[in-house]
Amino acid sequence: MAALDTVFHDLHRQGLLMLANVGDAGGARLVERLGSKAVATSSAAMAWNHGYQDGNKLPLELLRSTIASMTRVLSVPLTVDIEGGYSDDPAQVANVIDAVIAAGAVGVNIEDGVGSPDLLIRKVDAARKVAERHGVNLFVNVRCDVYLKNLLPAEQRLEELLKRAAQYANAGADGLFAAGVVEPHEIAAVCRESRLPVNLLWRAGLAAPDELQRLGVRRLSAGSAIAEFLYGAMGGLARSFLEHGHLDTQALKAHTYGELNSLMAPRAE
Structure with missing residues (x-):
């Protein structure tokens, strides 16, 4: 049987890999049982499950223990x-990568955010060195946030994304997470020009999976969307029970990312 790291790399050459991101071991086991060929975490879902905000807030020990709880029950x-690696110091990012691999993961997402591409390149280099030390062919999926965070005017975004994609490929990244790209002609351009398999983030109105695969997309992630709905449903059910003593399932709706991240803000002393 092939090692899990080899399996994960191969999945990016076998059509469109669909990843329903989760935040805990129960969710991971459920997604595997539904037939998913791999499992991905959502940093937001994982942070919210522990009562932390998304945004490099989750303590490393909780990250490590949550990963270990997932790999304990998974066979995929x-x-x-890992967001931005939970630090702007590549040495600290190396510690995070070490913990992630030791806990059994074979891939990471790491993002540039509003930082410079050069900083992410140094983080990717740190990740590669740690993975080599462990003897793991870690799949490093770099998330470029030019679109997601509206870093440039719309007419400049595609050129900047492709420029960064080339830099990240040269630095040893294995995948490009072009989060926020939704227009078919831009998706096609990214898939055509990038040397890396392209990952998209689900958004309402995004093309259907068959069309995304035709355009060249290799991976589609749910991101925090599933967790947003789950917390919204939990809130709706809890409210109906507390107010009326029964569970009203008729009016369930998702919370937004902003609502949930605000809810998890540290309490004032």
Whole structure:
């Protein structure tokens, strides 16, 4: 049987890999049982499950223990969203990568955010060195946030994304997470020009999976969308029970990312 790291790399050459991102071991086991060929975490879902905000807030020990709880129950590859590596110091990012691999994951997402591409390149280099030390062919999926965070005017975004994609490929990244790209002609351009398999983030109105695969997309992630609905449903059910003593399932709706991240803000002293 092939090692899980090899399996995960191969999945990016076998059509469109669909990843329903989760935040805990129960969710991971459920997604695997539904037939998913791999499991991915959502950094937001994982942070919210522990009462932390998304945004590099989750303590390393909780990250490590949550990953370990997932790999304990999984027989498919696990890839972990580590945001920006929880630090701007590549040495600290190396510690995070070490913990992630030791806990059993074979892939990571790491993002540039509003930082410079050069900083992410140094983080990717740190990740590669740690993975080599462990003897793991870690799949490093780099998330470029030019679109997601509206870093440039719309007419400049595609050129900047492709420029960064080339830099990240040269630095040893294995995948490009072009989060926020939704227009078919831009998706096609990214898939055509990038040397890396392209990952998209689900958004309402995004083309259907068959069309995305035709355009060249290799991976589609739910991101925090599933967790947003789950917390919204939990809130609706809890409210109906507390107010009326029964569970009203008729009016369930998702919370927004902003609502949930605000809810998890530290309490004032």
